[in-house]
Amino acid sequence: MAQPQLKVVGSAETARLSQKTLIQIDGVTKTYRTRDGEVPSLRPITFDVRDGEFLVVVGPSGCGKSTLLKLVAGLLPVSEGAITIEGTTVTEPHDDVGIVFQSPVLLAWRTVLRNIMMPVEVRGLPRDTYLERARALIRMTGLEGFENKYPWQLSGGMQQRASLCRALVHDPKILLMDEPFGALDAMTREKMNVELQRIQHETGKTVLLITHSIPEAVFLADRVMVMSERPGAIAATYEVPLPRPRSLDVMGHPVFIELTQRIRAHFNAQGHLD
Amino acid sequence: MAVDAAAHGNASRGGPASGTAARRGGAGATLLRLLNSGWFRPVLFLVVLTVLWDLSVRIFAIPPYLIPKPGDVALALAADWDQLLAASVPTTLATLGGFALSVLFGIPIAMLIAGSKTVESYVYPLLVFSQSIPKVAIAPLFVVWFGFGLLPKVISAFLLAFFPIVVSAVQGFKSVDGDMMDLAKSMKATRLQTFRMVSLPHAMPAIFAGLKVSITLAVVGAVVGEFVGANSGIGFVLQRSIGNFELPLMFAALVVLALIGVVLFWVIDVIERLAIPWHASQRHNYIPTS
Numbered sequence: 001m002a003q004p005q006l007k008v009v010g011s012a013e014t015a016r017l018s019q020k021t022l023i024q025i026d027g028v029t030k031t032y033r034t035r036d037g038e039v040p041s042l043r044p045i046t047f048d049v050r051d052g053e054f055l056v057v058v059g060p061s062g063c064g065k066s067t068l069l070k071l072v073a074g075l076l077p078v079s080e081g082a083i084t085i086e087g088t089t090v091t092e093p094h095d096d097v098g099i100v101f102q103s104p105v106l107l108a109w110r111t112v113l114r115n116i117m118m119p120v121e122v123r124g125l126p127r128d129t130y131l132e133r134a135r136a137l138i139r140m141t142g143l144e145g146f147e148n149k150y151p152w153q154l155s156g157g158m159q160q161r162a163s164l165c166r167a168l169v170h171d172p173k174i175l176l177m178d179e180p181f182g183a184l185d186a187m188t189r190e191k192m193n194v195e196l197q198r199i200q201h202e203t204g205k206t207v208l209l210i211t212h213s214i215p216e217a218v219f220l221a222d223r224v225m226v227m228s229e230r231p232g233a234i235a236a237t238y239e240v241p242l243p244r245p246r247s248l249d250v251m252g253h254p255v256f257i258e259l260t261q262r263i264r265a266h267f268n269a270q271g272h273l274d
Numbered sequence: 275m276a277v278d279a280a281a282h283g284n285a286s287r288g289g290p291a292s293g294t295a296a297r298r299g300g301a302g303a304t305l306l307r308l309l310n311s312g313w314f315r316p317v318l319f320l321v322v323l324t325v326l327w328d329l330s331v332r333i334f335a336i337p338p339y340l341i342p343k344p345g346d347v348a349l350a351l352a353a354d355w356d357q358l359l360a361a362s363v364p365t366t367l368a369t370l371g372g373f374a375l376s377v378l379f380g381i382p383i384a385m386l387i388a389g390s391k392t393v394e395s396y397v398y399p400l401l402v403f404s405q406s407i408p409k410v411a412i413a414p415l416f417v418v419w420f421g422f423g424l425l426p427k428v429i430s431a432f433l434l435a436f437f438p439i440v441v442s443a444v445q446g447f448k449s450v451d452g453d454m455m456d457l458a459k460s461m462k463a464t465r466l467q468t469f470r471m472v473s474l475p476h477a478m479p480a481i482f483a484g485l486k487v488s489i490t491l492a493v494v495g496a497v498v499g500e501f502v503g504a505n506s507g508i509g510f511v512l513q514r515s516i517g518n519f520e521l522p523l524m525f526a527a528l529v530v531l532a533l534i535g536v537v538l539f540w541v542i543d544v545i546e547r548l549a550i551p552w553h554a555s556q557r558h559n560y561i562p563t564s
Contacts, residue, residue, distance in 0.1 A: 075456050093460045101453045109475045109552045118471070122461040150552055 022173065022206050023049035023072060027081035030067050040231040041067045044081065047225065047234060051173075054200055054207045058217040059227030060267060065210045068232065069178050072208060073099055085174065094174070095123075098167030102179040104159035106151040106166075113138070113147040116165045123170060130169060137165040140199060157188040164196070168203070175200075177209040181216070190248060193219055201245050215251060218259045226266050235266050342522040350522035351529060357511070358530045364507040366534055368424055368496035372431020373489055373538075376439050379432075380488075381481065384443030385469075398444075405437050410498055417503035427499030427507070434495035435488040439481070446480025447473055479553045482546040489542055493535045508534070 030042040041064040049055050059065045070076045072083055074093040083090040085097070098119075106115045113134060120130040138144055141161040151159055160180060167175055180196075181189045197220055200207050211217050217224045221240050228235040238259055242250055250256055308314055324344045330336070331343050338346065351358070386393045409430060416426035450473055458468040500509025508531050515524040 070456070073456075073460055075459055093462055095462070097460065099457065099460045101457070103451075103453055105451060105453045105457050107454075107472065107475065109478075109550070119461045122458070122463045122467055122471070152552075152554070 020051040021048045022051040022053075022086060023208070024084045025049075025068075025072070025081070026084070028068075028071060028078050028083060029080040030064065030071060030076065031079045042071075043231045043233040045232070045234060046081075047237070049206060049208055052204050052206055054197075054209070054220055054222045055225060056209045056211060056217040056221035056223070057225045057227060058211055058214060058263065059232065060229055061212060062230050063227045064230055064232030065227055066178050068227075069176050069208065069210050073097060073176050095170075096173045098170070098172040098175050100160070100163050100167045100175070100177040100180045102182045104151070104156075104163040106159055106162055108151055111148050111150060112143060112154065112162050115151065115162055116169050118166060119170045125170060133171065134165065134169050137168055140202070141165055141195070155188075156184050157192055160184065160192065161195075164199070168205070173206055175205045175207045177207065179210055179212065182211070182213075189213075189216070194246075194248060196220065197244070197246055214260050214263050215256075218256055218263070219246065219248075219250060224259070224263060226263055228266075236263075238263065339519050339521060342525055346522040347525040347529065350520075351526040354523055354526065358508075358527060361506060361508050361511045361527070362530050362534055364424060364427070364504075365493070365496050365500065365509065365531070366538075368427035368431050368499060368507070369489075369492045369534070369538065371424070371428035372433075372495055373435050373492040375428065375432040376435040376488055376492070377485070380436050380439035380484075381443050384440045384447060387440070387444050388447030388473075401437070401440060409433050409495065410501075413498050413502040416499065422503050422505060426502075427496050427504070427509075430499030431492040431495035434498075435492035438487040438491065439484045442480045442484025442487075443477060446477030449480070450476050475550075478550050482542070482550065485542050485546075486539060489538045490535050493531065493538065497531065 025045055025047050027044045027046055028042065029040070029044050032039045032041055045068065057065050057068065067076065071078050072085075072090065074090045074097075077091075085094050088094075106112075107118070110118070116134045116137065117127070117131065119125075120127060120134075135147075138147060141164060143158060143161055143165065146154060146158065146162075151162070154162065160183075164180070167177075181192045184192060193216055199205075200220075207220075209217075209220060218240055224238045224240060226235045226237070227233065240255075240259060242253060242255055327341075328344050331341055342350075383397070387398055388394075413426070413430050416429050420426040420429070454472055454476070455468070458472050463471070496507070497509040497512070500507040501513060504510040508527050511527045512524055512531075515521070515527060
């Protein structure tokens with residue numbers, strides 16, 4: 001499938017990314033077997049995620065973008081094609097991956113710190129070294145003073161920060177995020193976007209984020225991938241040549257406005273208004 | 275209301291000039307605090323009901339061989355307390371034995387049912403079917419099989435207490451969020467780790483709800499067991515006293531039986547508070563560390 005690579009202005013910024021490919025999605029399809037027969041969720045999809053890249057997938061609801069993320073996470077088997085991370089084929093959850101879901105899925109019976117340390121516990125990693133890392137993450141996400149609180153004592157935004165810390169605690173190269181701020185109110189969402197952008201800039205993680213918000217996609221991404229309706233396929237890919245670190249002022253930038261309009265045009269053509 | 279009254283009490287205590295008004299305000303506050311304490315309201319209601327009972331017996335001239343006066347029941351309770359106390363021991367033992375067996379078998383079976391569709395399809399329908407058999411009808415069978423000792427009562431208590439534990443535990447194990455399971459899977463958690471860290475704690479509130487229903491039913495089961503064949507226990511006292519038209523003693527035995535149920539329920543409630551302090555139902559009296 002043709003992938004239109006649209007460059008709006010010269011991309012001096014994207015030069016900061018190494019050209020090394022970290023995740024390779026090669027002709028991947030997914031078909032669900034249900035009682036009514038086989039339901040295709042993804043048409044053959046091929047794309048690469050570069051090392052250190054922030055790639056955002058945007059698409060209408062039910063276009064299979066969550067399925068795509070679960071396939072990369074190794075939580076679902078692919079029907080056809082292959083996904084490789086650093087050259088090894090994904091058949092089970094990869095160790096170098098952290099996941100953030102739409103809901104924070106924190107364990108109600110664990111304090112914030114113990115929730116964040118859960119991956120360390122499960123993987124049997126040395127507690128002391130990672131405890132320091134967890135505390136550093138807590139500081140970075142502004143959760144200081146809430147380590148010993150229970151999830152229900154935290155606001156939605158803070159719960160999602162804790163879940164971000166949990167995804168990063170074992171220092172994975174890749175962060176997968178499935179509409180991580182979809183359940184938050186608009187103002188908290190913008191704030192979380194700024195912070196996620198900063199954290200990604202500071203840590204240099206490779207992020208694959210799924211969203212249905214076009215401004216969020218353009219604000220966060222180095223590259224935005226637009227998906228069409230079910231069965232999902234890549235409709236277009238856009239480079240976002242805005243300099244980092246970005247603040248909310250970027251949303252008034254002509255490049256930002258042009259990109260959001262171009263992406264929105266895809267959904268209008270499909271009869272979908274986001 | 276309590277806050278208002280307390281504030282009023284404090285304010286009026288402020289100056290000596292208020293005199294008797296202050297004292298009345300203070301007394302009112304104490305009364306309100308008493309009224310708002312957890313145990314006071316049910317006790318007050320019980321007293322009202324007892325007074326109504328006494329009045330109805332007197333007004334409608336109900337003969338004592340049909341319904342005794344509460345005073346006579348209290349007298350019977352005072353006179354035969356040693357006999358009732360001795361009788362409550364085997365009943366409590368049978369209840370606890372049946373309850374312990376229910377927990378011991380119920381929770382693992384619930385784990386199997388929740389964990390495997392195959393086990394569920396074989397076992398669950400039969401379990402529901404077995405529950406529709408009235409236990410009172412098969413209790414005499416246990417006397418035939420196991421005699422007049424404690425064992426048939428334990429089994430009878432077990433049969434009644436078992437089902438609510440299984441049903442609530444299955445519901446608890448099954449209601450784990452799909453994302454939660456994906457999270458555990460993404461960390462490559464083993465089945466045991468997933469169970470220990472996610473499923474079991476998640477199911478605890480539901481399991482405790484089942485335990486509370488179960489313990490009261492275990493008391494019923496033990497008494498049913500004693501009805502059909504026993505020479506001791508509260509069920510036996512009930513049987514014998516009604517045979518002899520000793521209605522006050524029979525009512526006294528009922529009071530003791532209710533007390534056993536309430537105390538056991540309360541014990542489970544305390545254990546629940548200690549075991550799952552994080553749960554929503556416990557949060558009103560949970561003080562977070564800051």
